[in-house]
Every structure is written in C-alpha cells, then in structure tokens.
Amino acid sequence: MEKLIKPLSGYLALLMAIVLMLLAIVFFVQADGSPWYIFGGILFLIAALFLLKGLMIINPNHSRVLNFFGRYVGTVKENGLFFVNPLYSTLNVSLRLDNLQGQTLKVNDKMGNPIEIGAVIVWQVGDTYKSTYDVTNYTSYVNTQSEAAVRHLAGSFPYDNLEVDSNNEESITLREGGEMVNQILERELSDRLAPAGILIKEARISHLAYASEIAGAMLQRQQATAIVAARAKIVEGAVGMVEMALQKLSEKDIVVLDNEKKAAMVSNLMVVLCGEKAVSPVLNTGSLNQ
Incomplete structure (x- = not known):
C-alpha cells in the first residue's frame, strides 16, 4: 500500500557537499606529499559524493518511489529538491494525465454483427506502490486491459435499436447509449485497472461503425x-x-x-x-x- 513520506530539504545537503568538495580541493593542493592531507582530501571527497548521491529533484506532477535493498520505504510526491538516504534506490513515476487513443477494433456486438469500435481514455497513476510493484509494466497493463474492456463493452450491447427486441424499449445500444455507455466503460476500466493503481478520469467511444463487409x-x-x-x-x-x-x-x-x-x-x-x-x-x- 502506498505510503507518503516527506524527506529533508536538499538545500542544506547541497551546501554541505559544496563545502566538502572545496575542503577536498584545498587538502589535495596543500598535501605536498603528506599522506594525512591526501587521506583527508579523499574522505572529504567521498563525503561530498555521498551527500550528492542522496539529492533528488522532483518536478511538478512527478513522484519518486523509494526502495531500500528490496524493501519499499515510501513515496515522495512533493516538488522540489530533497535529501534522502543515499543508499535508497529511487524510481521516477509520472502523475500527469495521459491519453490513450486505442486502436480501432473489429469485434462482434451482442447480436453477432461485426462492428468497428475505438475509445479514448484519460488516465493517471493514483497509487504508486501498486503501479510499481503489483504489475510488471503499468503502461502496458493499461493498454491491454483497456482493449479488453472495449471488447467486452462491444459484446455486451447491440449496435443500434434495429437489433433490440421490440418488447424491451429500455435496452441500451452502443449507438444511442451516449453518456450511459461511456459511464459503463469508465466503471469497467476502473475495476480492471484498480490492481495497477490507475485512476480513470474519462473514457469515451471515439469510433463506432458497422464493419465494411456489412x-x-x-x-x-x-x-x-x-x-x-x-x-x-x-x-x-x-x-x-x-x-x-x-x-x-x-x-x-x-x-x-x-x-x-x-x-x-x-x-x-x-x-x-x-x-x-x-x-x-x-x-x-x-x-x-x-
């Protein structure tokens, strides 16, 4: 489960790293063959590099997932310059909205008629833990599950009211369903993508037509x-x-x-x-x- 953490500000660590780098240069310049000066310069240089390794910059609408030797530590979603344990491994995860223009699929509707259907989906990462550790690649997961959801939607309803039983006036059709069909698609996508921590902001049918042969x-x-x-x-x-x-x-x-x-x-x-x-x-x- 996602755990948000607030690390230390990175400006003090950056200042200390610069000071240590300057001290290391001074020691190397004044060493004059002295092993103690050389050893001190090496220590200051290592300390400076250690501090620099712990610095990370997080841009707006981005986050960093922190991992410590295989153990999930937390997620940082604040923006700015921060300092974390230099031994942490970090993974950048974008929190920006993303569009998925699905390819036009040829499927059969509820009545078995071949149709062409496509959808536009707006999504973003909501839970960085699930998107990072519960699925192999959340982008590929979104593409595959979105296609499966569109195929299932097309097979659940007839294309238009010509195929609907005349005794059932309340039947939903793909062509006339409008917002109701889009809402059904959004709900199914939300259920399918929840294991990956993905939030669906909008889903709409962008292309709908009978297949060319009919x-x-x-x-x-x-x-x-x-x-x-x-x-x-x-x-x-x-x-x-x-x-x-x-x-x-x-x-x-x-x-x-x-x-x-x-x-x-x-x-x-x-x-x-x-x-x-x-x-x-x-x-x-x-x-x-x-």
Missing part, C-alpha cells in the same frame, strides 16, 4: 426502417384526415353518401394523401349518381 446491407436496412416508419406516420395522418372529411360532410349535410360512395371517396382520398407523386385532379361535371 455496412452496405445495414445502411439499406436502416433506410428501409426509416421509410416504413415514415409511411406509417403518413397513413396514420391520412386516416385521420379522411375520417374528419367524412364527419364534416355528414355534420353539415353537404352531400349524402351511401356506403359504396364513401368507400370510393375514402379510396380516392387515401391515394391522394399517401401517394408519392402529385395527382392530377379530375372534375366531375355530372351528377353523383352517374
């Missing part, structure tokens, strides 16, 4: 569905208009129509209202009984 057929199907829906709406309106016309004629006693004449009138009105092309009117100058 794209043409699905486009025709969508067009046919749209035409049927439009026709149904036209017929529904036409029936209402015909009903209103017959009712008004009857109420105002403009003309008396028997069932046969009503049927002929309904047929003519439906042709006029539902036809795709403009009709040519025909004027009847004779009586209605002809």
